[in-house]
Amino acid sequence: MVSALLHLHCLSARCLQKPFAVHGRKLVINRRQGLCRTLTAITLSLTASISIAAQHHSKTESTPHGKVVWDTYGVPHIFASNTPGLFYGFGYAQAKGHGNLLLHLYGESRGRAAEYWGTAFAATDRYYAANDVAERGADWYRQQSAEMKSYLDAFAQGINDFAAQHPDELSDESKRVLPVTGVDVITHWERVMEFNYIMPELKALPSGNTTTEAALHLPNALEAARDDDGSNGWAIAPVKSANGHPMLLMNPHLGWAPSYQTYFEAQLSAPGIDMYGATQVGFPVLRFCFTDDHGITNTVNTISAGTIYKLTLRDDGYLYDGTVHKFDVKTKSIKVRQADGSLKEESFQVRASVHGPVFTRKDGTTIATRVAGLDRPFGIEEYWNIDKAKGFAAVEAELKRLQVPTFNILYAGRDGHILYQFNGVVPVRTHGNFPYWSGLVPGDSSDNLWTKVHPYEDLPRVLDPPAGWIQNTNNPPWVNTALPALDPTKYPPYMSPVSLSLRSEQSALLLEQKNKLTFDDFVALKLSTRSLMADRLLPELLEGASSSSDPLVKQAAAVLRAWNHHDDNDARGALLFETWAGKFAGPQFSSDKNYQSPWSMSDPLGTPKGLKDPQQAVAMLADAARDTIAKYGALDRPFGEVSRFHIADVNVPGNGGFGNTGIFRVITWSPLAQGERNPIHGETFIALVEFSDHAKAVGITTYGESSQPASPHRGDQLSLLSEKKFRTFWRTPSELAKHTEAEMKF
Numbered sequence: 001m002v003s004a005l006l007h008l009h010c011l012s013a014r015c016l017q018k019p020f021a022v023h024g025r026k027l028v029i030n031r032r033q034g035l036c037r038t039l040t041a042i043t044l045s046l047t048a049s050i051s052i053a054a055q056h057h058s059k060t061e062s063t064p065h066g067k068v069v070w071d072t073y074g075v076p077h078i079f080a081s082n083t084p085g086l087f088y089g090f091g092y093a094q095a096k097g098h099g100n101l102l103l104h105l106y107g108e109s110r111g112r113a114a115e116y117w118g119t120a121f122a123a124t125d126r127y128y129a130a131n132d133v134a135e136r137g138a139d140w141y142r143q144q145s146a147e148m149k150s151y152l153d154a155f156a157q158g159i160n161d162f163a164a165q166h167p168d169e170l171s172d173e174s175k176r177v178l179p180v181t182g183v184d185v186i187t188h189w190e191r192v193m194e195f196n197y198i199m200p201e202l203k204a205l206p207s208g209n210t211t212t213e214a215a216l217h218l219p220n221a222l223e224a225a226r227d228d229d230g231s232n233g234w235a236i237a238p239v240k241s242a243n244g245h246p247m248l249l250m251n252p253h254l255g256w257a258p259s260y261q262t263y264f265e266a267q268l269s270a271p272g273i274d275m276y277g278a279t280q281v282g283f284p285v286l287r288f289c290f291t292d293d294h295g296i297t298n299t300v301n302t303i304s305a306g307t308i309y310k311l312t313l314r315d316d317g318y319l320y321d322g323t324v325h326k327f328d329v330k331t332k333s334i335k336v337r338q339a340d341g342s343l344k345e346e347s348f349q350v351r352a353s354v355h356g357p358v359f360t361r362k363d364g365t366t367i368a369t370r371v372a373g374l375d376r377p378f379g380i381e382e383y384w385n386i387d388k389a390k391g392f393a394a395v396e397a398e399l400k401r402l403q404v405p406t407f408n409i410l411y412a413g414r415d416g417h418i419l420y421q422f423n424g425v426v427p428v429r430t431h432g433n434f435p436y437w438s439g440l441v442p443g444d445s446s447d448n449l450w451t452k453v454h455p456y457e458d459l460p461r462v463l464d465p466p467a468g469w470i471q472n473t474n475n476p477p478w479v480n481t482a483l484p485a486l487d488p489t490k491y492p493p494y495m496s497p498v499s500l501s502l503r504s505e506q507s508a509l510l511l512e513q514k515n516k517l518t519f520d521d522f523v524a525l526k527l528s529t530r531s532l533m534a535d536r537l538l539p540e541l542l543e544g545a546s547s548s549s550d551p552l553v554k555q556a557a558a559v560l561r562a563w564n565h566h567d568d569n570d571a572r573g574a575l576l577f578e579t580w581a582g583k584f585a586g587p588q589f590s591s592d593k594n595y596q597s598p599w600s601m602s603d604p605l606g607t608p609k610g611l612k613d614p615q616q617a618v619a620m621l622a623d624a625a626r627d628t629i630a631k632y633g634a635l636d637r638p639f640g641e642v643s644r645f646h647i648a649d650v651n652v653p654g655n656g657g658f659g660n661t662g663i664f665r666v667i668t669w670s671p672l673a674q675g676e677r678n679p680i681h682g683e684t685f686i687a688l689v690e691f692s693d694h695a696k697a698v699g700i701t702t703y704g705e706s707s708q709p710a711s712p713h714r715g716d717q718l719s720l721l722s723e724k725k726f727r728t729f730w731r732t733p734s735e736l737a738k739h740t741e742a743e744m745k746f
Helices: 007-017 031-056 083-109 113-117 119-130 133-143 146-165 182-198 379-387 392-399 434-438 502-511 519-526 532-545 551-562 574-585 614-632 718-722 733-737
Strands: 021-023 026-028 066-071 076-080 230-236 247-255 263-270 273-280 288-290 294-299 306-310 317-320 323-326 328-337 343-352 357-360 366-371 408-413 418-422 440-442 461-463 469-472 595-597 609-611 644-647 650-653 667-669 679-683 685-690 696-701 740-745
Touching: 066 083, 076 083, 083 113, 083 119, 083 133, 083 146, 083 182, 083 263, 113 119, 113 328, 119 133, 119 182, 119 328, 119 343, 119 357, 133 182, 146 182, 146 379, 182 366, 182 379, 230 294, 230 408, 230 418, 230 502, 230 519, 247 273, 247 288, 247 294, 247 408, 247 519, 263 696, 273 685, 288 379, 288 685, 294 392, 294 685, 379 392, 392 408, 392 418, 408 469, 418 469, 469 502, 502 532, 519 685, 532 551, 532 574, 532 609, 532 614, 551 574, 551 614, 574 614, 644 718, 650 718
Parallel strands: 076 263, 306 440
Antiparallel strands: 021 026, 066 076, 066 740, 230 247, 230 469, 247 679, 247 685, 263 273, 273 288, 288 294, 294 408, 306 366, 317 323, 328 343, 343 357, 357 366, 408 418, 418 461, 595 609, 644 650, 667 679, 685 696
C-alpha cells in the first residue's frame, strides 16, 4: 500500500534511519544527519505544496492517500488527501509508537489474551466472555455506517501494514494478535468504555479476583476516597481572558505503566480537517482535541452507570419479587496457552439473571451486574463529529446523542462559549442515593431494576457562567465555577455525590486569583505544585509545635517553617509534610476526621480546615519526623532526590504531589524502592490552548510518545517535566520543516 518515495525523500529517510549519537543528556547530530535535516526540510516543503493542492482537489475514492511526518519528539502529523487516509496514518503511527502495547490491548479486548499469553489472563478472558464483549463488538461494528466502517478498517489496515513492513520492531508475542480488523478497533472501544471504566473486573470481582490484565492498571482505582485518578480541566471565557481569547486546559491523570490508559499525541489534517490532541492507545479518534475553532477535554466523572446486585439464592435459582427464578445458563469456552505453547480449551458455564451476567465472588457472594450504555455503539462517531464540528451548536448536537457513556466534557471555542457537561448514561431510578447505588444493591425486587437512562436535558451542566471560568478535577458537578454552586437538591440524589476534594478546591482558588488571565498566567497556574492542605493546617500545627519541648519536634517545625508549601524538585520539607499528612488524613490523605471543621457544602472552598486536636497533631509530627529520617535519611531531604521521573535511561528530579493534599499538579508516587520512588499515575498529556484566528498551544506528553523498548521517544520528555516546561505544538508545514525526524508516504 505504501508507494515508492521520491529519490530525494529516500535519501532523507535513509539518513534518518541512522541513530543519533547521545552523549550524557545532550542529543548530538553528526554532519550526515545535518544533511539529512536539510533534505528532509526540502522534501517536506515540496510535499506540503502537494498537500495544500490536495485540499482544493480532494480525491473522491476511499483509498487512503497521504503521509505521516514525525517530529523530533516522535509526534506523528498525519496529512491525508481523504479521511480514510487520516485513519490509516493514525493506525500506522500508533503501531510505530506503541505496537506491542496496542496489539496486547486488542488481544485482551478480543477475550483471547490467555490464548496468546497464558493462564494469567484466563480469569479476565472469562469475565469478558461472560459479558459478551467480543459478540457485542462485532454487533456494534455491523451497526456503523458504511463511512465509519471504512474509517475503522483503514485504522486497522494502518496497524497491519506497519507490522508487515517492520516485523522486527514488534515482539513475537504481540504478533500473535495479527492481523487486526475494524471489529477489533470498536471492540476495544467497547471493552474500555463499558468494562474498564463503568464495570471493570476489579469492581465486580474485588478482593483476590484481580488478574494480570487488571494489575496493569490503576492500583486501588476503585477506592472511593482516592483523588489521584482522573484529570484536570479548565475552560476560560473571553470575559476572564486578558485579551478576550478563550482558553482551554486538557490535563488527564492516568496510569504511567503502559496500559489501556496510555495516551498518544497526534495531529490529523485532511481537506476541511485540522485537529490536534491525544487519545488512548488503540482508539482511532482524539478524545482530547482542539482545532482553530474549538476544543474539548474530558475528566472522569462521579457517575453510577453500572449496578452490582446481590442475589439471594434459592433452589438452584434466585429470589425475585417473592418467587424463585431460574438462571439462564449458556456454555462458553476460552483457549489457554500452555507452557509448551500448546492450547488447551476450557469450557465454563455463564449464568444470567434478569439483571445481567452472574458471578460468584471469593467471599461466596453471588452478584449480577447491569451496565448502562451497551446499546450505545456510536461513541467513536460522536467524538469524531465533535472534533471536526464548527461552533458550539454543532458540538452540543453531538453531545445530546449520549453515545459516550461516561466522562465530564469541558468545551471552549473561538465563538466565546464555555461549557461544563456532566456527560454519560445515568440510569433512571425510583429511589436511593449515590452511595446506595454504588454499593451492593438488593437484587430481589423489581423496584431496583432500572430499564432506561436520563436524557441529556436532565444532566447537570454549566454554560457560559458569569465568572468566565469553569473547572473540573473529577469532582461532582456542583462546584465547577464561582459560587453559588449548582443546587444538588434539584437533581435526583443518585445523580452524583455531594463532596469536593482539596485538589478541586485548589483548582477553583487558582482561577480566582486574578480577575483577568493572560496565556502566560494560565500556563503558570497549571504548573502550581502548592499544597492547599499545607496552607490550611501548617500555621496552627507550627504554633502548637512551638510549645513542645521535644528537640525533634522543634527541628521538624523549623524545616516546615522554611518550606514554601510547594512540592518542587528542590523543596526541603515537602517529604516531611507528606509523611505527616498521611498520619493526619490517612494513607489516601482523604479522611477529615482530624479536621476541626470537615468539608461542608455551605463553605465548599473554605473547608475542611483546622486541627481538631492540636496536641495530637504535634504528636503525629514527632512520629512523622522519625519516619522521615528512617525512610529518607534526613528531615529536609530535597524532594527531587528521591522523587524521580525515571523511564529507561532517563532519570531526573521529580515534582508534583498527591492530589488529596490539595496539589493541582498531580503525581501519585510509588513506594520507595532502591532509594527512589517513581510516578504510578498523574500528569500525562497536557495541553494549554488559546483560541483566536489560529489556535496557539503548548503542552507535553510526559512519558513520551512511545513504549517500544528501542524507541528514543520513551521518556524523552521527562526533562521538560522536571524543569516545568512545555513544548510548542508544531502544526504548520513551516514549523515541521524545522523539526522533522522522519516521514512516510502512503
